[in-house]
Amino acid sequence: MIIVMEQTADEPQVQRVIETLVGAGYDVHRSTGAAHTVLGAVGVPKTPLDPRSLELIEGVREVIKISEPYKLVGRTFKPQDTIVDIAGVKVGGPEVIVMAGPCAVESMEQLRTTAVAVQASGARILRGGAFKPRTSPYSFQGHGEEALRWMREAADELGLVVVSEVMDTRAIEMMLRYVDCLQVGARNMQNFDLLKELGRVRRPVLLKRGISATLEEWLLSAEYLLAGGNTQVILCERGIRTFETYTRNTMDISAIPVLKKLTHLPVFADPSHGIGKRDQVAAMARASIAAGADGLLIEVHCDPDKAWSDGAQSLFPGQFDRLMAELRIIAPAIGRSICTEPAVRSGW
8 A cells, every 4th residue: 555644744753554554564665756655555564454444544645555466566565757877977857868889898909999889889888798598509698707897997987887798696795896786687587586685785676577578577576676765766668579470579669658657667679689780780779769668778799791680680789870870869859868978980
């Protein structure tokens, strides 16, 4: 249930409600807005608690029972948008944020060349895979901690922040030394042990949609993170599996405006995985921003034809530079901005 406090409610009144809920066996999550304090009570209580008794407590405005299975990620609990702070980069606000870099970190030289290019074009966050979940056990699996070290060094030099995928609960502590945002890939969207551990971490998490997941299943995975106490969560649409085989996945752009209505969490789009074909990635990126996405996750490689992973969907630096220029035209049309600093043109 959701308990909305009066605008005039003071801290002792709020604490009395919290103590009542905790005493009954609920976990309580607090959201303090500009006008009201909202308390979310989740879990299975030890003793029954009549919502009408809560309304009699001084300072309580109303008690709302949530019908959706997800409680904390929904707008009933928090109507205003959540702004996720990734080492100073604000995600979910008026600025569209772009994360870009190679699918897999292959070498320090490859990473740095790509990082310089995406930073010059306006990317704020460097992405790259250090641990690669591959369908075949014989495919390149990533350089692990060494790749994370290369990413950290390049990002610090260029003024970027780092996002990379975490595969296992045992890797979390090590990865926190290098990354500013932990990515949960599509294959791990319902790895509940991993989600529970990341819920205890106070570091932003980028949660990708599973390849066959419904929006409700996806939001319930995000609920695991918030229920654990981690409120810094970003959702990322990356395409779903359908009967269509022409593209790698089917990019569900309709999910973006639907999610913006259902949840207060920022919503990103990954058109690289969403369509899987380099010549169509830019079109999906433009459409995603027009649909209301708060940011993009784009694969860029300094030489994609020789990439060790997902080269067919990775943009050349020049293509990425042109895309960023196009997005600077689209973003103001919907009341947003994107990389307002001057960017270096790459000769397109």
